[in-house]
Each structure stands twice: as structure tokens, then as C-alpha cells.
Amino acid sequence: MKTSNRIPTRFLSAERAAELVAAKGFANCLAGMADYIRADFLRWNDFEKTARVANHSDDGVIELMPISDDSLYSFKYVNGHPKNHRFGLSTVMAFGVLADVDTGAPTLVSELTLTTALRTAATxxxxxxxxxxxxxxxxxxxxxxxxxxxxxxAFHHLLGVTEFHLFDVDAAATNKLMRNLERMGLSAKRFASTKEAVKGCDIVTTVTADKTNATILTPDMIEPGMHINGVGGDCPGKTELHADVLRMGRVFCEFEPQSRIEGDMQQMPADFEVTELWNVLAGKVPGRQAASEVTVFDSVGFALEDFSALRFMRDLAIELGVEEEISLIPDLADPKNLFGSVPASAAPRAAVRELQVA
Amino acid sequence: MKTSNRIPTRFLSAERAAELVAAKGFANCLAGMADYIRADFLRWNDFEKTARVANHSDDGVIELMPISDDSLYSFKYVNGHPKNHRFGLSTVMAFGVLADVDTGAPTLVSELTLTTALRTAATxxxxxxxxxxxxxxxxxxxxxxxxxxxxxxAFHHLLGVTEFHLFDVDAAATNKLMRNLERMGLSAKRFASTKEAVKGCDIVTTVTADKTNATILTPDMIEPGMHINGVGGDCPGKTELHADVLRMGRVFCEFEPQSRIEGDMQQMPADFEVTELWNVLAGKVPGRQAASEVTVFDSVGFALEDFSALRFMRDLAIELGVEEEISLIPDLADPKNLFGSVPASAAPRAAVRELQVA
Incomplete structure (x- = not known):
């Protein structure tokens, strides 16, 4: 009989993930993650896809996002609590797991707060x-x-964007972004309103946090040829784009059944035309067709991106020699003898306290 | 500005959980967990209940089981791979999380393989x-x-059962159980078939692993007054009781919508009568009504039991002074400055490798 059947579960803490990203560099991480996401999107039909499971409360939502192919399973735990910054906490916190489909053994537990920010930007x-x-x-x-x-x-390193126009209702947030972009050597300019900020831009990224049906972008702000990267409209009752903005050009999404419920598209009728991004990446549907066309990516974040991001971070940890583990699963010499994993000292103490079960 | 907003996530490893159970004793753990489960079942309508989310593969299933009340959220990750013992692995492996509903912060990550065995038996x-x-x-x-x-x-300590009749198609499994029961001072006898083992018993517990529509118990084996504790029929295509056994007495379950899909009840028509256990615990529906009545608990395992079990193990860790933590969530001085959590050394390395995104 073997004496150990240890399941090694790799662990990537928040600090360790940040160190890995620092060591590899943002540009390499974003490029690598985009490569992994693209590779998985091109295998779209290999995956068992599920809409995420959400537990809603007054101030936010907690979601689980599972996905699997024939060999690998992943899920992400992620919350969305827009008022969290009042308590000094992040609006979005996340962690996730990779597991082996053949045995169900969890092989990686990783932070996904930083990783989600990277994968969302890479997508x-x-x-x-x-x-x-x-x-x-x-x-x-x-x-x-x-x-x-x-x-x-991501837009600087992967697309060559060099100039950023900033607006936020919270001036302190803009101050922070200005400082951080300057530290990275990027050119940024602040504006007094969304309307002024978007004027003359090639791309407009909306990434606001309020859980309301907002109209951050209205049709009068949209110029021919603009690409709108709508990131913050990502759960029921949380939108950013005026419905008429979605009617101004072709709309793309990640996983249609989920996006129709969670995306800015939740405002549109069920037959509103939308194209899943993987079709474009796979060359099945053209992307932009003319310089004057308006395009909208109605992004909500899909489990497959986390699957890819977890794969990337696991491989990066291996590449950089980070080998931390946690013991989540009992190490049983005989898998049918779970009882035997409890130290024997339990036996004499079993009857110490008088039992009180109602 | 505060300099730390650390989210302390308590961690309970497989070894540590086994040590806690050993220190507290099986009887106390089973009784305590039964108390916690009972208390939560009595608050049945306080919970946001969801059927579990399953990713099925050829050899098994991986499931996520979330549940929440107004203040606490939990989920369990659990697999079911009946062939795992061939690779020296457990059929069922599990871990889980408690989180704060107000903020979404995860407050506990715990092993749940041992804990699930305890909570299932306590239920x-x-x-x-x-x-x-x-x-x-x-x-x-x-x-x-x-x-x-x-x-x-559980049946010894919480019900006073003193004699156990054992049968398994795997004689080695019975040997192991005999040894373990003897070590605990319990009286056990092995039999050559299910039919012989159940003869003259007050309670019959079925807890087999094969993912098939089995008929472990047939009507001819059932005696007046028997209680059947059916534990192993717990996912689609996995049953243990002949349909006519379910027709011999009153049937009780945990969460009806889930049990109709996963329990032995999956064999029965949609209008087959079943009572959710919480109604009995709350005194709304009588339990056993006569000494000759046959009763069936068609158990599949419900997220609320894991919620209770996680609460119990958290409180036990606190009681016994176990304070291990893991860092799942970045510690941000300014929650809007996630970028600032990445060490500054990243900046100069950002452009080192030439980017290759297709």
C-alpha cells in the first residue's frame, strides 16, 4: 500500500501574484494573458459553459463562475460591492481555482483580484x-x-494608444490615475465631464462602478469611427450606455446568453443583433469593416477569461519558480479510510462532554 | 489615509481540521454540527437557496454549492469521482468558503472533505x-x-445505536470499517449480502459510491418500523433504492427542488409526495407517527448543511485558538489603487520582451 496520495494544491497569494506580475512586467503579462484568452476563445466549442450563479444582496452581489473543457475545470469567486470603498475595501475582490476534470482534484488556488483586472484589460x-x-x-x-x-x-502596450483622456465623478480617483500613468510614462489629460473627455477620441472605455442604470455615454457624444469598450455595465440593473448608443453600430459580446442578462444589452429586445467575439477572432465574422463604423464591445467578463488567466498565472508561477502550496485535501494512504486521517487521540476524548442535541 | 485594509481570510487546512476534530472529539463535533445544522434548518426561509451547479464529465462531476442569508455567504466545491480509488484518490474531495454578505470579503477558506463526512452523518x-x-x-x-x-x-453518539451490520461489495472496505469501529469500541458484524445485513435492523443506512441506477434495497428487505437513511443516491443517474421502497413509507428530503433531480426520488413522478426535513424539525409536520411505520430520508446533501458545518469549524478553530490565515485579497491602502499593489520594479521591466499578440 502506498503511504501517501498527496494532492498538491498550488497556492498563489495576493502578494505573490503581484510579485510575479512585477517580475514579468505589465506589458508581458497583458500580452501573455491576451494570448491565452485568444487561444481559449478559438476553442470556444470545447467548453461546458454556464451562466454565472449570483447571490444578490442590498449592497452587492457574490458570484461563482465555473467553466470546464475535457481536462481542466476552473471557477472564480467574485463580488461586486460598489459601496465598499467607503469601508476602505475594493469594489471587486476575487479568487479562483483550477481543478483536474479526470479526478476532481483542485490543483491551484489563486488570488484573482489583480488577475481579474489584468484579464479584463487583456480581453x-x-x-x-x-x-x-x-x-x-x-x-x-x-x-x-x-x-x-x-x-x-493594455491599450498602450497591445494597441499603441498613447494619449488618455480622463474623467471620473470622484476627482481623487482621477488624481490617482494621473499619478500612476505618469509613473508609467504615459500621457494623460483630465476633463470636467464625460462629454469633454470623449471628444476627438478613437476609443472610449467606460469602466464605472455604480450599480444603477446609468447613461454615461449618450448618442450626441459618439463620433464616426469610434470604438466603445463598455466594461462597467456588467450585471442586471447596472448599465452605462444609452440604448441608442447600442443602435449606432455593431455590437459584440463575450457569451451571448450571459450578456443579454448582464450587459448593456439588457436594455435591448431579445432579437437585438449581437456577435460573440470568438467568431471575429476565429475569422468567421468580420470585425471592423470601415473607418467610419461605430463598434461596441459590451463586455461583462466571462468565465472562460478567468480559465485562461488562471492558466497564465499558473504557468507564470512555474516559469518563475514559485512553488507555494496549501493542504486543502486530506492525504490518505487508503482513500476509503478518511476516518483514519483523524489523529487517534480523538478516541478517548470522544465522550468527554455530555451531549446536548435538541 | 489608512495604510492597511487587510482582509484576514482564516484558513483551515486538511491537517488542521483533522487536529481540531481529534482535539474536540468525534462525539462533540457530531453533536455540535447537528446543533448548528438544526439551528439553520429552523431558519429555512432566511436563506437564498440555489440548486447546485454541476459540470459533468465521463468519470465524475464537479459541483459548486452556494447559499446565503442576510449576513453570511458560503459555497462548497465538491467532486464525485467513483473511480478515484483506483488512482489512490478519494471519491469525494471538498473545500469551501465563508464570506461576508455586506462586503463580499471571504473570511474563511476551509477543507471540507473530512467536514463533509461529519456534516453528512450529523444530518x-x-x-x-x-x-x-x-x-x-x-x-x-x-x-x-x-x-x-x-x-x-453519529448514530452511536446521537441516537444510541450500539450494533452495526456491515456489507460492502469490497471486502477490504468492510475490513477497514471493522477495524475502525473496533478501535472506537463499537460492536460490528459483517454479512455476505445486503439482504442478510439489513435483516432485523431498526435503521438501514445506504452509502454506496457507484454512479449507476442501483437497487441496493428492494421491497422484500424492508421490515415494518424500519428507518431508511439513503445517503448514496445523490446525483442524476445515481440511485440506491428500488422505487417501490420509496412507496412503502413516508419520504423526507432536504431541499425538494434539488432532491427531485438528484435523490432516489429522481425515479418518481413529479407529484410523488415528499416532506422537507426542516418542516419536521420546526414541528410543522409530524415525524414518525407509529412504531410500524417505514420512514425514508432521501439525503443528497444540501448547501445549507455546509454553511452550518463551515460555521461550526470556524467557531471550533476560534475556540481552540487556531489562527492560520491566507492572503487571498490584496491589502490596499486606497481601494481604488489596485495598480499600486504591484511593486514598482514592474515599471522598468514592462517593455523588455517584444510583444507578440496575434
Whole structure:
């Protein structure tokens, strides 16, 4: 009989993930993650896809996002609590797991707060490479919270965007984004309103946090040839784009059944035309067709992107020699003898306290 | 500005959980967990209940089981891979999380393989206290795998069962159970078939692992007054009881919408009568009504039991001073500055490698 059947579950803490990203560099991480996401999107039909499971409360939502192919399973735990910043907490916090489909053994537990920001930005850039004008240089960033730097970096490194127009209702958030972009050597300019910020931009990224049906972008702000990267309209009752903005051009999404419920598209009738991004990446449907066309990526975040991001972070940890593990699963010499995993000292103590079960 | 908004996520490893159970004793853990489960079942309508989300593959299933009330959220990750023992792995492996509904912050990550075995047995005993004859002394244990010792201990300590009749198609599993029960000072006898094992028993517990539509118990084996604790028929295509056994007495379950899909009840028509256990615990529906009545608890395992079990293990860790933590969530001085959590050394390395995004 074997004496150990240890399941090694790799662990990537929040600090360790940040160190890995620092060591690899933002540009490499964003590019690598975009590669992984693209590779998985091209295998779209290999995946068992489920709409995410949400537990809603007054102030937010907690969601589980599972997905699997024939060999690998992943899920993400993620919350969305727009008022969290009042308590000094992040609006979005996340972690996730990779597991082996053949045995069900969890092989990785990882932070996904930082990783989600990277994967969301990488997905936005991946979509924009197919949908924005190739000569895009100027992007408006409406919403200057936790995700905004990652959007800027992804569009700079993966698309060549060099100029950022910023607006947020919270001036302190814009201050923070300005400082961070300057630190990275990127050019940014602040504006007093969304309308002023988007004027003359090639790409408009909306990444606001309020859980309301907002109209951050209205039709009068949209210019011919603009690509709209709508990131913050991502759950029921949380939208950013005026419905008429969606009618101004072709609309693309990640996973249609989920986006119709969670995306800005939730405002539109069930037969409103939308194209899943993977079709464009796979060359089945054209992306942008004319310089004057308006394109909209109605992004909500899909489990497959987390699957890819977890794969990327796992491989990065291996590449950089990070080998931390946690013991989630009992190590049983005989898998039918779970009882035997409890130290024997339990036996004599079993009857110590008088039992009180009603 | 505060310099830290650390989210302390308590961590309970497989080893640590086993040590806690050993220190507290099986009897106290089973009794305590039964108390917690009972208390939560009595608040049935306080919970947002969801059927579990399953990703099925050829050899097994991976499930997520979320549930929440106004203040606390939990989910369990659990697999079911009946062939795992061939690779030296457990059929069922699990872990879970408690989180704060107000903020979405995860407050506990815990092993749930051992804990699930305890909570399943505690739930079985809780049901049997209301459904089995109060003078029950003899229980058949059909299926002598990883869960069987816990069932025996729960029925011994919480119901006063003193004699166990064992049968398993795997003689080695029965050997193991015999040894473990002897170590605990419990009286057990092995039989050559299910039919012989159940003869003369007050309670019959079926806890087999095969993912098939089996008929472990047939009507000819059922005696007046028996309580059947059906534990192993717990997912689509996996049953243990002949349909006519379900017609011989009153049937009780945990969460009806889930049990109709996953329980032995999956064999029955949609209008087959079943009572949710919480109604009995709350005194809304009588439990056993006559010494000759046959009762069936068609158990599949419900997210609320894991919610209770996680609460119990968290409180036990606090009581016994176990304070291990993991860092799942970034510690941000400014929650809108996630970017700032990445060490600054990233900046100069950002452009080192030439980018290759297709």
C-alpha cells in the first residue's frame, strides 16, 4: 500500500501574484494573458459553459463562475460591492481555482483580484484589436477606479494608444490615475465631464462602478469611427450606455446568453443583433469593416477569461519558480479510510462532554 | 489615509481540521454540527437557496454549492469521482468558503472533505432522531467506504445505536470499517449480502459510491418500523433504492427542488409526495407517527448543511485558538489603487520582451 496520495494544491497569494506580475512586467503579462484568452476563445466549442450563479444582496452581489473543457475545470469567486470603498475595501475582490476534470482534484488556488483586472484589460484590448481603427491613438477613460490603469496599460502596450483622456465623478480617483500613468510614462489629460473627455477620441472605455442604470455615454457624444469598450455595465440593473448608443453600430459580446442578462444589452429586445467575439477572432465574422463604423464591445467578463488567466498565472508561477502550496485535501494512504486521517487521540476524548442535541 | 485594509481570510487546512476534530472529539463535533445544522434548518426561509451547479464529465462531476442569508455567504466545491480509488484518490474531495454578505470579503477558506463526512452523518442522525424509532439499537451499514465510520459514530453518539451490520461489495472496505469501529469500541458484524445485513435492523443506512441506477434495497428487505437513511443516491443517474421502497413509507428530503433531480426520488413522478426535513424539525409536520411505520430520508446533501458545518469549524478553530490565515485579497491602502499593489520594479521591466499578440 502506498503511504501517501498527496494532492498538491498550488497556492498563489495576493502578494505573490503581484510579485510575479512585477517580475514579468505589465506589458508581458497583458500580452501573455491576451494570448491565452485568444487561444481559449478559438476553442470556444470545447467548453461546458454556464451562466454565472449570483447571490444578490442590498449592497452587492457574490458570484461563482465555473467553466470546464475535457481536462481542466476552473471557477472564480467574485463580488461586486460598489459601496465598499467607503469601508476602505475594493469594489471587486476575487479568487479562483483550477481543478483536474479526470479526478476532481483542485490543483491551484489563486488570488484573482489583480488577475481579474489584468484579464479584463487583456480581453478589452483583444476585442479592440479586431474592432477599433488600427490607427487608434487616443482613448477616453471614463471611470478612474481600480481597473482603469490596467485598461490604459493594455491599450498602450497591445494597441499603441498613447494619449488618455480622463474623467471620473470622484476627482481623487482621477488624481490617482494621473499619478500612476505618469509613473508609467504615459500621457494623460483630465476633463470636467464625460462629454469633454470623449471628444476627438478613437476609443472610449467606460469602466464605472455604480450599480444603477446609468447613461454615461449618450448618442450626441459618439463620433464616426469610434470604438466603445463598455466594461462597467456588467450585471442586471447596472448599465452605462444609452440604448441608442447600442443602435449606432455593431455590437459584440463575450457569451451571448450571459450578456443579454448582464450587459448593456439588457436594455435591448431579445432579437437585438449581437456577435460573440470568438467568431471575429476565429475569422468567421468580420470585425471592423470601415473607418467610419461605430463598434461596441459590451463586455461583462466571462468565465472562460478567468480559465485562461488562471492558466497564465499558473504557468507564470512555474516559469518563475514559485512553488507555494496549501493542504486543502486530506492525504490518505487508503482513500476509503478518511476516518483514519483523524489523529487517534480523538478516541478517548470522544465522550468527554455530555451531549446536548435538541 | 489608512495604510492597511487587510482582509484576514482564516484558513483551515486538511491537517488542521483533522487536529481540531481529534482535539474536540468525534462525539462533540457530531453533536455540535447537528446543533448548528438544526439551528439553520429552523431558519429555512432566511436563506437564498440555489440548486447546485454541476459540470459533468465521463468519470465524475464537479459541483459548486452556494447559499446565503442576510449576513453570511458560503459555497462548497465538491467532486464525485467513483473511480478515484483506483488512482489512490478519494471519491469525494471538498473545500469551501465563508464570506461576508455586506462586503463580499471571504473570511474563511476551509477543507471540507473530512467536514463533509461529519456534516453528512450529523444530518443523517438529525433526521433519524425525528424519523427512526426512539428505541433503535441496530443499524445496517451498506457501503463501507470513506463515509461509513462517520455514519456509525453519529448514530452511536446521537441516537444510541450500539450494533452495526456491515456489507460492502469490497471486502477490504468492510475490513477497514471493522477495524475502525473496533478501535472506537463499537460492536460490528459483517454479512455476505445486503439482504442478510439489513435483516432485523431498526435503521438501514445506504452509502454506496457507484454512479449507476442501483437497487441496493428492494421491497422484500424492508421490515415494518424500519428507518431508511439513503445517503448514496445523490446525483442524476445515481440511485440506491428500488422505487417501490420509496412507496412503502413516508419520504423526507432536504431541499425538494434539488432532491427531485438528484435523490432516489429522481425515479418518481413529479407529484410523488415528499416532506422537507426542516418542516419536521420546526414541528410543522409530524415525524414518525407509529412504531410500524417505514420512514425514508432521501439525503443528497444540501448547501445549507455546509454553511452550518463551515460555521461550526470556524467557531471550533476560534475556540481552540487556531489562527492560520491566507492572503487571498490584496491589502490596499486606497481601494481604488489596485495598480499600486504591484511593486514598482514592474515599471522598468514592462517593455523588455517584444510583444507578440496575434
Amino acid at each position: 478589452s484590448a483583444l476585442a479592440a484589436r479586431a474592432l477599433a481603427r488600427p490607427d487608434s491613438k487616443r482613448m477616453a477613460l471614463i471611470g478612474n477606479g481600480a481597473q482603469s490603469e490596467f485598461q490604459a496599460l | 443523517s442522525a438529525l433526521a433519524a432522531r425525528a424519523l427512526a424509532r426512539p428505541d433503535s439499537k441496530r443499524m445496517a451499514l451498506i457501503g463501507n467506504g470513506a463515509q461509513s465510520e462517520f455514519q456509525a459514530l
